[in-house]
Amino acid sequence: MFGAVRAWRGEVRLELGPARQRAVLAVLLLHANRPVERQRLIEAVWGDPPPAYAVNQLQKYVSALRRVLEPGREARSPSSVLGWTDGGYVLRVADDGLDLTVFEHRVGRGREALARGDTRRAAAELREALAVGSGPALGDVSSAALDGERDRLAESRAAALEDRITADLDLGHHGRLIPELTQLVAEFPLREHLAALLMLALFRAGRQSESLAVYDTARGVLAEELGVDPGPELRQRHRQILTGDAALSLDADRDVSPAAAQPRPVPRQLPAPPALFAGRDDELARLSAALAPGSGAGGVVVIAAVGGTGGIGKTCLALRWAHEHRDRFPDGELYVNLRGFDPSGPPVPPAVALRGFLEALGVDPAAVPDDPDARAGLYRTLAEGRRMLVVLDDARGTDHVRALIPGSGTCTVLVTSRSELAGLVTEFAAGSVSMDVLGDDEARDVLTRRLGEERITAEPQAAAAIVRRCAGLPLALSITAARAATRPHLRLAALADELAESAGRLDALYAGEVTADLRAVFAASYDALEPEAARAFALLGLAPGPDIGAPAAASLLAAPLSRTRSLLRGLEAVHLVREHAPDRYQFHDLVRLFAEECARRDLRETARLAALRRLADFLLHSAHHALCRLPARPQVLKLVPAPPAEGCTPHRCADAAAAREWFAAEDACLDAVHRTVRDLGWDTHVWQLPVVVLTFRSLHGRRLDGLDTMDTWQAAMEAADRLGDPAARALTRNATGTACAHLGRYARAEAHLAAALPLFEETGDLVGQADTLHMLGCCQEQQGAPHRALPYHERALPLYQAAGDTRWEANCRNSTGWCHALLGHYDRARRYCEDALTLARGAGDRIHEAHVLDSLGYIDHQCGQYSGAVENYRRARALFRESDCSSAEADTLLHLGDAYLALGRCEASRQAWHEALALHRARHRTAETRLLRERLDALDRRPAAAT
Numbered sequence: 001m002f003g004a005v006r007a008w009r010g011e012v013r014l015e016l017g018p019a020r021q022r023a024v025l026a027v028l029l030l031h032a033n034r035p036v037e038r039q040r041l042i043e044a045v046w047g048d049p050p051p052a053y054a055v056n057q058l059q060k061y062v063s064a065l066r067r068v069l070e071p072g073r074e075a076r077s078p079s080s081v082l083g084w085t086d087g088g089y090v091l092r093v094a095d096d097g098l099d100l101t102v103f104e105h106r107v108g109r110g111r112e113a114l115a116r117g118d119t120r121r122a123a124a125e126l127r128e129a130l131a132v133g134s135g136p137a138l139g140d141v142s143s144a145a146l147d148g149e150r151d152r153l154a155e156s157r158a159a160a161l162e163d164r165i166t167a168d169l170d171l172g173h174h175g176r177l178i179p180e181l182t183q184l185v186a187e188f189p190l191r192e193h194l195a196a197l198l199m200l201a202l203f204r205a206g207r208q209s210e211s212l213a214v215y216d217t218a219r220g221v222l223a224e225e226l227g228v229d230p231g232p233e234l235r236q237r238h239r240q241i242l243t244g245d246a247a248l249s250l251d252a253d254r255d256v257s258p259a260a261a262q263p264r265p266v267p268r269q270l271p272a273p274p275a276l277f278a279g280r281d282d283e284l285a286r287l288s289a290a291l292a293p294g295s296g297a298g299g300v301v302v303i304a305a306v307g308g309t310g311g312i313g314k315t316c317l318a319l320r321w322a323h324e325h326r327d328r329f330p331d332g333e334l335y336v337n338l339r340g341f342d343p344s345g346p347p348v349p350p351a352v353a354l355r356g357f358l359e360a361l362g363v364d365p366a367a368v369p370d371d372p373d374a375r376a377g378l379y380r381t382l383a384e385g386r387r388m389l390v391v392l393d394d395a396r397g398t399d400h401v402r403a404l405i406p407g408s409g410t411c412t413v414l415v416t417s418r419s420e421l422a423g424l425v426t427e428f429a430a431g432s433v434s435m436d437v438l439g440d441d442e443a444r445d446v447l448t449r450r451l452g453e454e455r456i457t458a459e460p461q462a463a464a465a466i467v468r469r470c471a472g473l474p475l476a477l478s479i480t481a482a483r484a485a486t487r488p489h490l491r492l493a494a495l496a497d498e499l500a501e502s503a504g505r506l507d508a509l510y511a512g513e514v515t516a517d518l519r520a521v522f523a524a525s526y527d528a529l530e531p532e533a534a535r536a537f538a539l540l541g542l543a544p545g546p547d548i549g550a551p552a553a554a555s556l557l558a559a560p561l562s563r564t565r566s567l568l569r570g571l572e573a574v575h576l577v578r579e580h581a582p583d584r585y586q587f588h589d590l591v592r593l594f595a596e597e598c599a600r601r602d603l604r605e606t607a608r609l610a611a612l613r614r615l616a617d618f619l620l621h622s623a624h625h626a627l628c629r630l631p632a633r634p635q636v637l638k639l640v641p642a643p644p645a646e647g648c649t650p651h652r653c654a655d656a657a658a659a660r661e662w663f664a665a666e667d668a669c670l671d672a673v674h675r676t677v678r679d680l681g682w683d684t685h686v687w688q689l690p691v692v693v694l695t696f697r698s699l700h701g702r703r704l705d706g707l708d709t710m711d712t713w714q715a716a717m718e719a720a721d722r723l724g725d726p727a728a729r730a731l732t733r734n735a736t737g738t739a740c741a742h743l744g745r746y747a748r749a750e751a752h753l754a755a756a757l758p759l760f761e762e763t764g765d766l767v768g769q770a771d772t773l774h775m776l777g778c779c780q781e782q783q784g785a786p787h788r789a790l791p792y793h794e795r796a797l798p799l800y801q802a803a804g805d806t807r808w809e810a811n812c813r814n815s816t817g818w819c820h821a822l823l824g825h826y827d828r829a830r831r832y833c834e835d836a837l838t839l840a841r842g843a844g845d846r847i848h849e850a851h852v853l854d855s856l857g858y859i860d861h862q863c864g865q866y867s868g869a870v871e872n873y874r875r876a877r878a879l880f881r882e883s884d885c886s887s888a889e890a891d892t893l894l895h896l897g898d899a900y901l902a903l904g905r906c907e908a909s910r911q912a913w914h915e916a917l918a919l920h921r922a923r924h925r926t927a928e929t930r931l932l933r934e935r936l937d938a939l940d941r942r943p944a945a946a947t
Contacts (some may be wrong), residue, residue, distance in 0.1 A: 021061040023045045034124065035089065040088070041088070065082055066082050069082060086463075102132050107163075109125045110126035111163065125166055150792055171215065174200070174204040176385050177197075178198070178207075179408070182198060184198075189217075194235045195214055195217075197735050204248070204249070215241075265362040268332055268333060270319065270391065277758070283433055283799070290433060291304045301413060305424050307418070307420055307435065308575050310341060310523075310524065310525050310575075312419075318391055322414065324390075330387040339402055340394045341524040344392065353392075354372070357390075362382075363382070372403065389413075392413065392416070400794070418575050419573055420574070439794075443470065445468065447480075459491065462493040464494035471590055480509065494529075506597065519597075522594040523594075525574055526576075529571075535603070536553075539608075540577065540587070540595060541587070544676045548669065550565050552615060552619065554649060555614045555618035556611050565583075577591075583664065613682075618649070620689055623693060627695055641688060643693030644774055694739055713736040727757055733755045736752045737752035767805055770812070774793060776792045777789040780792065781818070786819040793816040800812050806843050810837075810840040810852070811836070815846065817833035850876045850877075850892075857872035857895060859873075877889055877896060880892060893915050894931075897909040
């Protein structure tokens, strides 16, 4: 009856049916071999008043139980197990067939032995009684009538447990009882007898102060929970301990075991705490939470794993926490440096670490077993019941520490490793604390603590440069600080200069010893990698840009995407890379330098160049494919890159939204890889990459820098000239002119566009000619000369029509209509724009449709049709937002605010301008931000009646 209601036939467990059927069986078992009236059974199972169907349902449950308990019985024959008498149903059970009966018999024999003074026999009987069943009584049945029985059984078991502990105390086993009693007192804080027993055990173990603390705790709990003082037993125990009453001591003729009598060694193996520890408040708090007392459910050992890359400060954090919490571990601390990634030698085998632990726990060196499993077993035995901390520093992996984890829930284990130690989390429910680099303030604090505030404030710029170039890595900061501390006359600026050059930065981060050599620390992690992972690590170090996506990495490595993700996860598991965003990985700056060194040292130049070629092809082809999902400039869509290198698998976007996301994610990498291909002289990539990327950025109002600098475009034009391809020369000049126009450099823009036009005419490219003429018109528009823009648009329009390019014919018609609107020709402007709207919608071009609606809104506004203007602007704004064109959306919101103001809807106008202001601020558009500020200020100054 202890635990859930269960039944067996031999070794076979029986299926007892639903909860109410099990409740019927529970009531019958509680009255085994005695009749139970039908009504009593019904009330016990269903409560009072019972439902009308209770009698019928009870009969069904009894029949079902008979079939389970007597499978061979014929349906109409009397039951010998569950019968019916005049007094009700009776369940016949043998004396040894019910665990409740067995429990009660053994408890009775134990108490008889106690009464006779046979303490050893009493302890044995009571221990056997408590071994019957487990868990809460009647744990899987629910009934109000059974709650009283449940409480009675729980009390009976608790009383037997207290008797058994009393017997064990009389036998002198107080030392091993302390952990059990500590846990029981925490679980049942209102049972004063348990507290009295714990006080006695602690007193006999020579821990008088802890014994008195138990009384103080119990008194506080009783006062808070019940509003009462401790009872006579607890008060008397308190007085006896205060006076050192001899009655509490074991009699000389008692049977005290040698193990209990011998004082146990208390190991104190922690190394000194880290000097000048700085920062890490969040990590210390997370570690305390992971190692909080009682966080290991069900008496399981509490474990926390601290992870991070080499030099991140894992050992310092672990030792700082351990020293701050030494009072939690009165039975000592064990420590071993497992040297899992130590550059000075191989890892320490678990068997060797176990020998050290056993000797620290008092085992004679000659008595340490040779067999590793026997060593582990003896270690767990000696750790049982101890409140002890075990620090396993620099573990290679879960297998490295498994044998070193004690089995006792009283112990706490703290592991550090460069590996992820996922096995500890899954097998032992370990808490995990992952360490990242220090913030700038924490890093400066590290330098200040080592060098002094005076030296830092004397050269603040140099100190800031050191912090920046050490990239928040504590070991790098410590090495640099050590070099400065040993050379007090060395200026910090000189150290900062040494760290400035990336090629020599790792050389500068060496202080003359292996443990103070950042390169050696990283090499220990690299050398531990499997060959395929080591090659991946080195090649990833070559990738330009701040990070790399998994698809791009797959092309860089010439590996399937699934395998690449597996390799990246493996490198992340040993903290060599970090997944900072979904499917995107990055190095710590200093780890990247080391990875580049590995690539140049361990890989042939041909392999390095082939990997970079695959990456460049990946970005070019993926960008072009993404552009094809968008309403891009037509001549760019005609650009067809050469087939990608073998092993390169370009990414293919499913739709326009995915294309925008891809460009946003790869934006900085596109800039970086272009700088690389320029350095390598790969002319095709040099001109094609900026042409493709500019088209996306200009289409979506993105920033115009990086790839859009004049140096980039000059390089693109020169590359096209070297290739001698007229189409490439035309495209690069057209794109360069477009970039200049976006940057407001209109004279240069017109010169480059004028140079592109005859090249497009030479190749017979009608769309290229139309696009160049259209862009020349846009330059005039942006300079406030719509009358000079119109001829260019009018020349471009028939070329678009002749080429059959409906989408860009719509765009050109809209530009023509816009120029007419600016010149006050509103009827003509409306005709052009309405035709453009029809074409854009027919082509499914949402962005050009939005631009046309914006133009129509302007025309309506100028014609005094303010409601129509509002409607067109609102529809345009929705399409721009849908297409992620925040710059154009902001411009439309500005116009929408103007239209609302014309209608006298000042609050709506204010809301539109505030939204536009937020978008312009996010894009750092200073002039537009200033204009909106002026409009909002003017609106705020309007008289109240006007608003």
